């Protein structure tokens with residue numbers, strides 16, 4: 001199973017990717033998570049990426065394309081992968097096509113999660129993430145059992161730096177301008193399925209699995 005999860009900030013890409021990891025036993029490749037890891041590690045790439053991410057802008061194509069190219073060649077991607085947050089521009093989509101061709105792999109599906117803008121803002125504002133294991137929560141929709149503490153590892157729950165109101169607005173705009181054209185790009189390739197991402201988390205997951213089975 002080789003798939004792309006497409007959708008605006010807060011659409012539920014990360015949430016559904018984690019469900020799919022458990023269901024199919026294939027890795028989630030989230031460029032956002034990889035970049036945040038690089039920031040945490042203080043690597044030169046992380047330092048450079050942080051400026052773009054804090055502003056809600058996209059990190060330059062060559063940086064993320066390099067990350068994904070390298071990641072797709074690792075052994076755990078042999079049986080498949082879930083791309084979460086990549087590609088995000090037409091040049092990234094073209095670069096991915098070249099990489100997959102070189103690796104003799106083909107995409108099976110592109111799932112586009114469709115969610116109203118107002119709901120997206122509310123999801124991002126209420127999102128909390130475990131500092132230690134990366135598990136995701138929402139203050140209203142998926143609250144932890146204990147306030148501020150991860151159910152899985154007891155780590156501290158934190159808010160992402162780019163989940164501030166004005167940065168959220170920028171990220172939405174960047175999505176509309178640079179990423180939304182990928183919906184038609186993949187529709188034209190016959191790979192796109194749109195999923196109503198306004199349903200609750202498990203209903204969205206069910207729908208994705210139905211599409212992937214078909």
Ligand code: AP5
Pocket residue numbers: 007008009010011012013014015016031032033035052053054056057058059060061064084085086087088092123124126127128136137138139141142162171197198199200201202204
């Ligand atoms: P990235 O980390 O990819 O962020 P994003 O695309 O903005 O998406 P999010 O992670 O915010 O949302 P999500 O769709 O994963 O939603 P989630 O499942 O968490 O990128 C961050 C930055 O890195 C970018 O701005 C850019 O700078 C850089 N970057 C990354 N990739 C790049 C690339 N390819 N090129 C260039 N730059 C790149 O859900 C959100 C919340 O809603 C959670 O709290 C969740 O619990 C809740 N929720 C989820 N589903 C539902 C539901 N159905 N109902 C109710 N609540 C729900």
Ligand code: MG
Pocket residue numbers: 013014015030032085
């Ligand atoms: Mg995410």
Ligand code: ZN
Pocket residue numbers: 130131132133134135150151152153154155
């Ligand atoms: Zn945790």
